[in-house]
Every structure is written in C-alpha cells, then in structure tokens.
Amino acid sequence: MSQRIYNFSAGPAVLPVPVLDEARENLHSLGETGIGIMEHSHRSKAFLAVYNETVERCRELAGIPDDYHILFLQGGASSQFFMAPMNFLTPDQTADFLVTGAWSKKAIAEAKRFGKTHIVCSSDDSNFNQIPTERNYSENPRYVHFTSNNTIFGTQFKTEPEIPAGATLVCDASSDIFSRPIDVTKYGMIYAGAQKNLGPSGVTLVIIHDDLVQSGSKDIPTMLQYRTHAEKESAFNTPPTFGIYIMGLVLKWIQNSGGVVELEKVNQQKAGKLYDYLDESQLFQGTAESDSRSLMNVTFVTGDAELDARFIETATARGLDGLKGHRSVGGMRASLYNAFPPEGVDALIELMREFEEGHR
Numbered sequence: 474m475s476q477r478i479y480n481f482s483a484g485p486a487v488l489p490v491p492v493l494d495e496a497r498e499n500l501h502s503l504g505e506t507g508i509g510i511m512e513h514s515h516r517s518k519a520f521l522a523v524y525n526e527t528v529e530r531c532r533e534l535a536g537i538p539d540d541y542h543i544l545f546l547q548g549g550a551s552s553q554f555f556m557a558p559m560n561f562l563t564p565d566q567t568a569d570f571l572v573t574g575a576w577s578k579k580a581i582a583e584a585k586r587f588g589k590t591h592i593v594c595s596s597d598d599s600n601f602n603q604i605p606t607e608r609n610y611s612e613n614p615r616y617v618h619f620t621s622n623n624t625i626f627g628t629q630f631k632t633e634p635e636i637p638a639g640a641t642l643v644c645d646a647s648s649d650i651f652s653r654p655i656d657v658t659k660y661g662m663i664y665a666g667a668q669k670n671l672g673p674s675g676v677t678l679v680i681i682h683d684d685l686v687q688s689g690s691k692d693i694p695t696m697l698q699y700r701t702h703a704e705k706e707s708a709f710n711t712p713p714t715f716g717i718y719i720m721g722l723v724l725k726w727i728q729n730s731g732g733v734v735e736l737e738k739v740n741q742q743k744a745g746k747l748y749d750y751l752d753e754s755q756l757f758q759g760t761a762e763s764d765s766r767s768l769m770n771v772t773f774v775t776g777d778a779e780l781d782a783r784f785i786e787t788a789t790a791r792g793l794d795g796l797k798g799h800r801s802v803g804g805m806r807a808s809l810y811n812a813f814p815p816e817g818v819d820a821l822i823e824l825m826r827e828f829e830e831g832h833r
C-alpha cells in the first residue's frame with residue numbers, strides 16, 4: 474500500500490486512519506454477515522444496527538436531547554440552503570442572516586425565493602476577513618441563520634450569536650461540527666455536509682428540534698419535508714448507507730479520542746502553533762483578523778501570488794497536499810479538521826520556516 478501524505482484539503486478531507494482500517498475490513502463482509510457494508514439493504518437488521526449506533530453515538534457525543542431528531546439527508550449542505558426556508562419561511566415572514574462568507578451568501582440567496590430576508594451583519598466589504606460584532610436583527614425573525622465556520626475565508630464564530638428572545642437559531646456547521654463542544658439546546662437546527670469533519674461526501678447530518686419539524690410546511694414535495702425523514706428515521710427512501718456507516722466510525726473515533734472536549738484542546742494546539750508562527754513570520758501573513766480566526770481553516774498569503782504558487786509547489790513535492798487557497802482569497806489554506814494529525818502542522822511550519830529562510 475502506498476504511503477499516506479499530509480492532506481490539507483478543505484473537503485472532502487482527511488479521515489482518521491482507524492476509520493479507514495475498520496471500513497476496509499467491512500467492505501467485503503460487515504462483521505460475520507457475509508455481505509459488505511455497501512451491499513446491505515437499508516432495512517436489514519445489520520444495517521439498522523449500524524444506523525442505531527450512529528444515532529446513539531451522535532447523541533452521546535454532543536449531548537443531544539430526545540426532542541431533537543438526527544437525520545441523514547442527501548444533496549449536500551447546499552440543499553439545506555433551500556430546504557430550511559422552503560419548510561419554515563412563508564412570503565410574509567422574515568429570516569435573519571449573519572453574512573460571513575460565500576456559504577452564508579448562498580444560503581440567503583435561496584431563502585429569498587421563499588420569503589423576506591434581513592441581513593443582521595455582513596463582512597462582505599472586508600472580503601469576509603472577520604466576524605462582525607455589530608448586529609441588527611429584524612423585528613420578529615422566523616429564524617436566524619449563521620455559518621459557524623467560514624471554510625473559505627478562515628474565520629469562525631467563537632460561540633453562537635445572541636439572538637432575539639423567541640427566535641430560532643439555524644446553523645450551517647459543515648466545517649466545524651464536533652470540533653468543540655456546543656450546547657445543542659440553543660439551536661433549532663444544525664446541519665453539516667459530512668465531507669469536512671464527519672465522513673465521506675454524500676450524506677448531510679441534520680440535528681433538528683421536533684417543534685421545528687412539526688411547524689414545517691406540508692405543501693411542499695414529500696422528500697423535501699423534514700417531517701418525512703423524522704417520521705421514517707431517515708429511511709423514507711434509501712438513505713446514504715455507506716456515509717452513515719463511516720460517520721458512525723468517525724463518531725466512535727472521536728469518543729475514543731476523549732470526545733469533543735479533548736478534540737477542542739488538540740484543535741486549539743494545532744491551529745495555535747500555526748497562527749503563532751504566522752504572527753512572527755516576516756514572509757507569511759494570516760488573512761483573517763486575529764479575533765475571528767478559525768481553528769479549522771487557516772488562510773495565509775505571502776502578498777506575492779507568484780511566491781504563493783512556488784510555496785504550494787514546494788509543499789506538494791514534500792508530501793503536503795491541498796494547500797492552495799480558494800480563488801476568492803488566493804494564497805494558501807491549511808485545513809486542520811479533527812482528523813488532521815498534529816505532526817502535519819509541525820511539518821508545514823518547518824517547511825514555511827525553511828521557505829522563509831530561502832526568500833529573505
């Protein structure tokens with residue numbers, strides 16, 4: 474088998490090696506069943522055990538109360554951009570958005586199709602390099618939507634925003650879910666495409682309060698109602714069985730790693746080291762304001778696009794892959810999700826120091 478390299482990709486992204494090892498074992502036969510994990514019926518006893526275990530681990534890990542549903546949907550996080558307003562917003566109602574990057578812009582664009590929208594704050598005029606602290610909510614928002622971590626711009630909310638009393642909080646947590654503890658009871662709904670912190674692409678985790686589910690429109694296609702998936706435990710139609718299985722293994726890996734409390738410490742150490750180096754470097758600069766920095770996606774530049782390209786090329790040749798920044802920021806982006814090993818951060822900093830020496 475060929476050697477694994479350091480994969481800084483923003484998504485799909487690195488998965489824990491024990492997860493890949495266990496999955497490999499079960500590709501041919503899930504346990505003693507003689508049928509591989511991808512080949513089992515979603516109604517089989519064997520798969521139902523996988524499903525139940527994944528739900529259970531999710532509840533344990535994040536302290537999710539029983540009045541929240543845990544759903545495994547398809548269509549990516551991007552489908553939640555329209556599915557949420559389609560269910561919860563009517564033309565006379567307003568949804569409030571904290572606009573902190575490309576993904577929140579996409580979310581608000583879809584909500585406009587179903588009702589009124591209001592911008593609570595936006596960092597668009599500084600190319601989303603910070604999380605605004607000034608916020609203005611509308612009179613009576615149906616819900617408030619925010620993106621907890623801005624994958625492209627390397628910024629992250631330290632904690633959930635304070636919202637008006639009685640409002641429901643909806644969060645796109647695609648790129649930082651389970652990277653730190655959160656109080657789920659503060660949210661009406663949390664969603665995340667799996668391919669950053671949870672597993673493979675093709676499955677979206679939705680954690681949603683039952684009151685919100687029940688309040689959803691009944692006048693939209695069956696497959697697009699949260700109610701359908703809540704009532705049928707994500708098996709109204711064929712769910713993404715392999716993705717659910719891998720997510721279960723990732724959740725087990727998180728539990729075996731000491732849970733989200735422990736992971737947060739490790740994530741702070743990993744990103745902290747890199748930011749410390751960026752703060753002292755004469756060549757590389759972080760692009761996000763220091764009080765808004767993400768622990769998951771660290772964005773940085775040299776200020777010279779040609780030098781950036783040379784650095785990325787040098788890194789790739791050294792087995793540090795996926796460091797090219799998103800085109801809207803340029804430069805470099807190091808994605809340091811839960812499964813990214815601390816040694817990879819050390820290797821990156823070592824290379825950056827060396828590169829800096831060579832370009833004085």
Ligand SMILES: *Cc1c(COP(=O)(O)O)cnc(C)c1O
Pocket residue numbers: 484548549550551552576620622623624645646647648666667669
């Ligand atoms: C990657 C990402 C998305 C898009 O996810 P898809 O599953 O590709 O639709 C949405 N929001 C955030 C914050 C992301 O990082």
